[in-house]
Amino acid sequence: MSENHEIAVEIGGLPILLRTQDGSFRDMLADRYAGFVGSPSRPRFEFDVDLVAPSEPPQSESENDLRVELQNGTWRLQRGDFNAHWNPEAGRGRVRQSPNPYSIDSVLRIVHTLILAKEGGFLLHAASVVRNGRAFLFSGVSGAGKTTISRLAPPDVTLLTDEISYVRRASGVYRACGTPFAGELHRVGENCSAPLGALFFLTKASENRIDSIDPPQAMHLLLRNILFFAEDAELVKMLFGSACDFVENVPVRRLNFTPDSRVWELIQ
Amino acid sequence: MSDRYIARSSAIAARMLGGEMMIMSSVDSTFYTLNEVATVIWQAADGRTPLSEIVSALVSQFEVEPEVALRDAQQFVDDLSPHGILLVSDHPIADSSPRSAETA
Numbered sequence: 001m002s003e004n005h006e007i008a009v010e011i012g013g014l015p016i017l018l019r020t021q022d023g024s025f026r027d028m029l030a031d032r033y034a035g036f037v038g039s040p041s042r043p044r045f046e047f048d049v050d051l052v053a054p055s056e057p058p059q060s061e062s063e064n065d066l067r068v069e070l071q072n073g074t075w076r077l078q079r080g081d082f083n084a085h086w087n088p089e090a091g092r093g094r095v096r097q098s099p100n101p102y103s104i105d106s107v108l109r110i111v112h113t114l115i116l117a118k119e120g121g122f123l124l125h126a127a128s129v130v131r132n133g134r135a136f137l138f139s140g141v142s143g144a145g146k147t148t149i150s151r152l153a154p155p156d157v158t159l160l161t162d163e164i165s166y167v168r169r170a171s172g173v174y175r176a177c178g179t180p181f182a183g184e185l186h187r188v189g190e191n192c193s194a195p196l197g198a199l200f201f202l203t204k205a206s207e208n209r210i211d212s213i214d215p216p217q218a219m220h221l222l223l224r225n226i227l228f229f230a231e232d233a234e235l236v237k238m239l240f241g242s243a244c245d246f247v248e249n250v251p252v253r254r255l256n257f258t259p260d261s262r263v264w265e266l267i268q
Numbered sequence: 269m270s271d272r273y274i275a276r277s278s279a280i281a282a283r284m285l286g287g288e289m290m291i292m293s294s295v296d297s298t299f300y301t302l303n304e305v306a307t308v309i310w311q312a313a314d315g316r317t318p319l320s321e322i323v324s325a326l327v328s329q330f331e332v333e334p335e336v337a338l339r340d341a342q343q344f345v346d347d348l349s350p351h352g353i354l355l356v357s358d359h360p361i362a363d364s365s366p367r368s369a370e371t372a
Contacts, residue, residue, distance in 0.1 A: 215286030236281070241281060
């Protein structure tokens with residue numbers, strides 16, 4: 001019988017155990033998620049990862065489409081490069097993929113979006129940092145400046161992520177948590193969290209300025225940047241409620257910025 | 269001409285935020301923001317109140333001509349009903365699940 005190799009990846013304080021029979025794959029995960037590896041003794045969920053030989057690239061776009069559906073209490077996650085199922089009640093799941101880090105990374109992101117949706121939180125296309133004990137999110141589509149503003153951060157700023165931000169709500173307080181989901185900086189965030197100070201939507205401009213955004217506009221921008229993949233009406237309703245709550249409770253602003261470090265004088 | 273009835277679908281989430289009504293379809297995640305007139309129509313769309321009565325309410329509340337209110341209401345219905353988030357019927361609508369009424 002083959003030996004099992006385990007690793008617990010802990011993001012947002014939530015340990016997920018990954019079990020594989022391939023020691024080198026486990027080592028690759030340990031390297032990729034360095035700083036986010038927790039104790040495997042108390043996982044909240046467990047996944048067996050079955051590694052298979054890489055398949056041919058998908059013949060059509062539709063083969064590569066992601067599907068996330070709930071069937072009889074079990075989530076089915078399917079994309080061209082992986083096939084997974086996860087039963088939240090049982091706390092167990094299984095992933096079938098080739099030995100690459102990107103598929104399991106996608107599965108982890110999807111699982112976290114499903115967990116967060118029930119708890120009033122979400123994953124957001126945003127860089128996030130901690131400064132003076134408060135977290136700040138910088139959101140926008142690709143090219144909006146998430147990596148740029150992260151790169152310009154002064155030394156007293158702790159980077160949580162330059163790509164995918166993790167927003168949790170606990171006891172009515174929003175916190176941003178570090179994630180290992182890196183963007184163009186290729187730098188894993190710090191595994192820490194802080195209460196949210198503000199969410200900024202980035203716009204490149206000729207001067208550094210913060211503008212207010214009215215709630216409908218804030219909702220439009222927020223919903224556009226939340227990561228959510230499930231085809232599930234109840235969860236969509238929950239996510240809408242979470243976005244409304246967020247806009248009502250967290251300052252949402254537009255940050256017009258020029259690509260130099262003076263913009264950080266506005267972020268205190 | 270017989271009256272029509274409109275009802276909010278149960279397959280939506282809605283919230284008043286910053287003085288504006290926001291609606292999202294839980295079927296395809298499309299998102300709408302309603303203006304003041306549309307919000308009044310939306311809130312009155314209970315499946316029992318005839319559209320003509322809703323139009324009368326618009327006339328008195330916004331002091332507009334009846335034909336203007338009727339045009340606004342019809343435009344609202346025409347815009348939202350194809351997406352299944354507003355149900356339309358020639359009869360009162362008891363159940364607001366998306367398949368319970370003709371979605372004109």
